Amino acid sequence: MKFDGILFGTVALLSMASAFGGPPEEKANALAKIFGExxxxxxxxPAALASLPAWNRLGEKRVWMFADRIIGGSPHKTRxxxxxxxxxxxxxxxxxxxxxxxxxxxxxxxxTEQLSAAKMEVIPFFQDDGTARIAWTTGAQLxxxxxxxxxxxxxxxxxxxxxxxxxxxxxERRPVILTLHSYAGGAVAFVASDMAPRPGSVDRxxxxxxxxxxxxxxxER
Amino acid sequence: xxxxxxxxxxxxxxxxxxxxxxxLGSILSDPTEMAAAxxxxxxxDANDPSNLGDTEPSIAVNPTNPxxxxxxxxxxxxxxxDPAVMAPVWKSRDGxxxxxxxxxxxxxxxxxxxxxxxxxxxxAAGNLYVAEIGGSACFVYRQTGGPDAPLTVGAAYGVDxxxxxxxxxxxxxxxxxxxxxxxxxxxxxxQSTISNSTSSGAMMSDVAAGDNSSFANxxxxxxxxxxxxxxxIYKTREGSAGGNFENVHFYVRRSDDGxxxxTANGGxxxxxxxxxxxxxxxxxxxxxxxxxxxxxxxxxSDAWIAIDPGSGDVYAAYVSxxxxxxxxxxxxxxxxxxxxxxSARVTDGTHHSAYPELAVAVNGAVGVxxxxxxxxGASTIFGHHFARSFDHGVNWTVELLxxxxxxxxxxxxxxxxxxxxxxxTAVGHTFYGVFTGQSTGRATSQxxxxxxxxxxQAKHCPWWCWWWCWCxxxxxxxxxxxxxxxxxxxxLRKK
Numbered sequence: 001m002k003f004d005g006i007l008f009g010t011v012a013l014l015s016m017a018s019a020f021g022g023p024p025e026e027k028a029n030a031l032a033k034i035f036g037e038x039x040x041x042x043x044x045x046p047a048a049l050a051s052l053p054a055w056n057r058l059g060e061k062r063v064w065m066f067a068d069r070i071i072g073g074s075p076h077k078t079r080x081x082x083x084x085x086x087x088x089x090x091x092x093x094x095x096x097x098x099x100x101x102x103x104x105x106x107x108x109x110x111x112t113e114q115l116s117a118a119k120m121e122v123i124p125f126f127q128d129d130g131t132a133r134i135a136w137t138t139g140a141q142l143x144x145x146x147x148x149x150x151x152x153x154x155x156x157x158x159x160x161x162x163x164x165x166x167x168x169x170x171x172e173r174r175p176v177i178l179t180l181h182s183y184a185g186g187a188v189a190f191v192a193s194d195m196a197p198r199p200g201s202v203d204r205x206x207x208x209x210x211x212x213x214x215x216x217x218x219x220e221r
Numbered sequence: 222x223x224x225x226x227x228x229x230x231x232x233x234x235x236x237x238x239x240x241x242x243x244x245l246g247s248i249l250s251d252p253t254e255m256a257a258a259x260x261x262x263x264x265x266d267a268n269d270p271s272n273l274g275d276t277e278p279s280i281a282v283n284p285t286n287p288x289x290x291x292x293x294x295x296x297x298x299x300x301x302x303d304p305a306v307m308a309p310v311w312k313s314r315d316g317x318x319x320x321x322x323x324x325x326x327x328x329x330x331x332x333x334x335x336x337x338x339x340x341x342x343x344x345a346a347g348n349l350y351v352a353e354i355g356g357s358a359c360f361v362y363r364q365t366g367g368p369d370a371p372l373t374v375g376a377a378y379g380v381d382x383x384x385x386x387x388x389x390x391x392x393x394x395x396x397x398x399x400x401x402x403x404x405x406x407x408x409x410x411x412q413s414t415i416s417n418s419t420s421s422g423a424m425m426s427d428v429a430a431g432d433n434s435s436f437a438n439x440x441x442x443x444x445x446x447x448x449x450x451x452x453x454i455y456k457t458r459e460g461s462a463g464g465n466f467e468n469v470h471f472y473v474r475r476s477d478d479g480x481x482x483x484t485a486n487g488g489x490x491x492x493x494x495x496x497x498x499x500x501x502x503x504x505x506x507x508x509x510x511x512x513x514x515x516x517x518x519x520x521x522s523d524a525w526i527a528i529d530p531g532s533g534d535v536y537a538a539y540v541s542x543x544x545x546x547x548x549x550x551x552x553x554x555x556x557x558x559x560x561x562x563x564s565a566r567v568t569d570g571t572h573h574s575a576y577p578e579l580a581v582a583v584n585g586a587v588g589v590x591x592x593x594x595x596x597x598g599a600s601t602i603f604g605h606h607f608a609r610s611f612d613h614g615v616n617w618t619v620e621l622l623x624x625x626x627x628x629x630x631x632x633x634x635x636x637x638x639x640x641x642x643x644x645x646t647a648v649g650h651t652f653y654g655v656f657t658g659q660s661t662g663r664a665t666s667q668x669x670x671x672x673x674x675x676x677x678q679a680k681h682c683p684w685w686c687w688w689w690c691w692c693x694x695x696x697x698x699x700x701x702x703x704x705x706x707x708x709x710x711x712x713l714r715k716k
Contacts, residue, residue, distance in 0.1 A: 032278055049421055076702045099375075123629035125356070125357040127334045127356065127357075130357065160714065164635070164681075165632050166634050166635065166636035166637050168506060168636060168637075170405070170520070171380070171381040171382070171404065171406050172338065172381055172382040172404065172413075172439070172520060172521045173337050173338060173354060173382070174276075174277065174295060174337040174338055174637075174639055174640070175353070175518075175636065175637050176335075177274070177637065194273070194274065194295070194298075195298050195299070195300055195335075196298070197300035197303070197306050199273065199297070200271070
C-alpha cells in the first residue's frame with residue numbers, strides 16, 4: 001500500500017515535471033541561461049520581464065515580446081473591451097512589489113521605475129489577426145537589433161522543438177504563419193514570421209507567462 | 222500446323238491493322254484527350270533562396286504582349302518600416318519559360334505590414350495594377366513609370382480579400398474603369414462590396430452590392446463583359462449543414478452603370494445561379510483529412526465568374542455537395558446577361574473538390590482550375606486539375622496538373638496550404654494559370670508557385686494530319702496485302 005502511494009506520487013511528480021518541461025530548478029536554470037545571453041536581448045528587456053507578474057494577474061497565458069513592446073496574447077473583440085483590460089493591467093502594475101528569485105535578482109532588481117514609466121496602449125487592429133490587443137510599450141529596446149535565428153541557435157544551441165502556428169482571423173485575410181523555436185520546455189520561444197521583411201529574423205519572442213513568472217519571481221510560485 | 226501458322230500471321234496483321242485504326246480513330250474522334258499543359262516551377266534556388274511558401278497566387282497576362290506574364294503570391298513582404306524594401310511581382314517576358322522577381326510594391330503607409338491579400342491585373346494598354354491589403358486597409362497600386370519601376374499606391378479603401386479587374390474594352394462606355402470587390406467586416410453581418418475608380422485607384426468609390434439583410438456574405442468575385450456590363454458573384458451564408466459544409470446561395474448581380482448600382486439583373490439579392498434551393502459548400506479550416514496529414518482553409522474558396530469575350534455569355538463556377546456526397550465543382554452558364562442559368566457538373570463525383578477559378582478564351586472554350594483530395598491511402602493527396610469545355614460548359618475534359626502530399630514539405634503550413642484561391646486567365650487562344658504546388662528541381666522540396674499554360678483549342682486534326690493518316694493507312698494496307706500474298710505463295714509452293 002505504502003509502495004503504491006510512493007509509486008503514485010512519483011508518477012504524479014514525473015507527469016507534472018514532463019508537463020512543465022522538466023523540474024522547476026531545471027527550468028529556472030534554462031531560463032537563466034536564456035535571459036543571461038546579452039546577444040539576444042535589448043538593454044531594457046529586464047523591465048519587460050518585471051512586468052510579467054502583472055500579466056500573470058490578468059490571467060494572460062502568453063505574451064509576445066517584440067523589439068519595443070509586449071503585446072498580450074488574448075484577442076479582444078472590441079477596442080473598448082481591450083481598453084478595460086489595459087486599465088486593469090495598469091492597476092496591477094501599481095500594486096506590484098515583485099520579489100525576484102535569487103537566481104534573477106541581479107537581473108530584475110531596481111526595475112520598478114522603468115516599470116511605472118512604461119505605458120499601456122490599445123492596438124485596435126493587431127496585424128496578426130485583426131483583433132484588438134493590449135500592449136505594454138516602453139519605447140525601449142527589448143530584443144537585440146537585427147536578431148536572427150542563426151544567432152539564437154549559436155547562443156542557445158538547437159531548439160528543443162520547432163512548431164508552426166497559423167494565426168487564423170475571423171475574415172479571409174492572409175493568416176500570419178509563425179515558426180516557434182522553443183526552449184526551456186516551451187517557456188520561451190523565438191518566433192520567425194512569414195511576414196518578416198528579412199527571412200530568418202526573430203520577429204518576436206513568446207513568453208509563457210505563468211511558467212516564466214513562476215521561475216523569475218518568488219511570490220508568484 | 223502451317224495453316225495454323227499462316228492463320229496466326231494473318232490474324233496478327235489483322236489485329237495490328239485494327240489496333241492502328243482504333244488508335245487513329247480514338248485520337249481523331251476525341252482529340253481533347255491529347256492535351257497536356259506546359260508546367261513550370263517559377264521558383265528556383267536562385268530567385269527563392271529563403272524557400273518561401275509563395276501561396277495564394279494570382280496571374281495576369283499583358284494583352285498587348287502575351288509573352289509578358291505577371292504573378293503575385295505571398296513571397297517576400299515589404300518592410301513596413303523601410304519604403305526601400307518592396308514586395309515582389311513575379312514576371313516572365315518569354316511566355317512563362319523564365320521568371321524573375323521584380324521588387325516594385327512598396328509599403329502603402331509607414332508601419333503598415335503586408336502584403337496580405339492581393340490580386341493582379343493589366344489594363345488594355347499593358348499597365349500593371351495590383352490590389353493589396355496593407356495593414357488594415359486595401360490599396361490599388363498602379364503603374365505610373367516603367368514596367369519594373371515602383372508602383373504608385375492609391376487611396377485606402379476596403380477591409381478584406383480585395384479582388385481586381387480593369388475594363389479593357391474601348392467600346393464599353395466604361396473603358397479603363399477599375400473595379401475591386403471586397404468583403405466589408407465593418408458592417409454586421411459582413412457584406413460584399415465593390416469599389417470602383419475612374420482614376421486607376423487614386424480615388425475609390427465604395428458601393429454595397431451583396432444582400433446582407435438576412436445572411437452574411439462572402440466569396441466576392443468580379444468579371445467584366447466587353448459591352449461594359451460588370452458581373453459579381455457572391456454567396457450568402459445561411460447556416461451550418463454539418464461537418465465542413467454550410468448552406469449557401471451563390472448569387473450573381475450585374476451593373477450596367479460602371480459599378481454605381483448592382484441591381485440590373487433583378488432580384489433583391491441578384492439571381493441564384495443554381496436555382497431557388499440552397500446548396501451546400503465548404504466552410505472549413507480543414508479541407509483534407511486531418512488524421513492523414515496537412516489540411517487547407519476553404520471558407521471563401523468556392524466561386525468564380527468569367528465572361529466569354531466573344532459572345533458575352535456569363536459563366537459562374539461554384540461548389541455544391543451533390544448526391545455523390547462530395548463537394549463538387551459546377552459551372553453555370555447564362556446566355557441572357559445573368560438572368561437565367563443552366564448548370565453542369567465539372568468533376569466526377571468521386572472526391573471532394575473546391576477552389577474553382579474560371580476563364581473563357583476568345584473562341585468560347587471554358588477552363589476551370591480546381592483542387593481535390595484523395596484520402597484513401599496512408600496520407601492525403603491533393604490534386605490540382607485543369608478542366609476544359611469546348612461546348613459551352615456541357616462536357617468537360619479534365620487533366621491532372623499535379624498530385625501532392627504536403628506532409629513532407631517544410632514550408633507547407635497546415636491550415637493554409639495554397640491560400641484561398643489561385644490564378645487563371647485566358648488571352649487569345651491560351652489559358653494561363655498559376656497554383657501553389659510541389660516544387661521541381663529545387664534543393665529542398667517545398668511549396669512553390671507553379672505556372673501552367675494550356676491551349677484553348679481542341680486538338681482537331683488539320684488537313685495535313687488527315688492526309689498523313691490517310692497515306693499511312695494505305696501504306697499499312699498495302700504492306701499487309703503484300704505480306705499476305707508472300708505467305709500465300711510460300712504456302713502454295715510448299716503444298
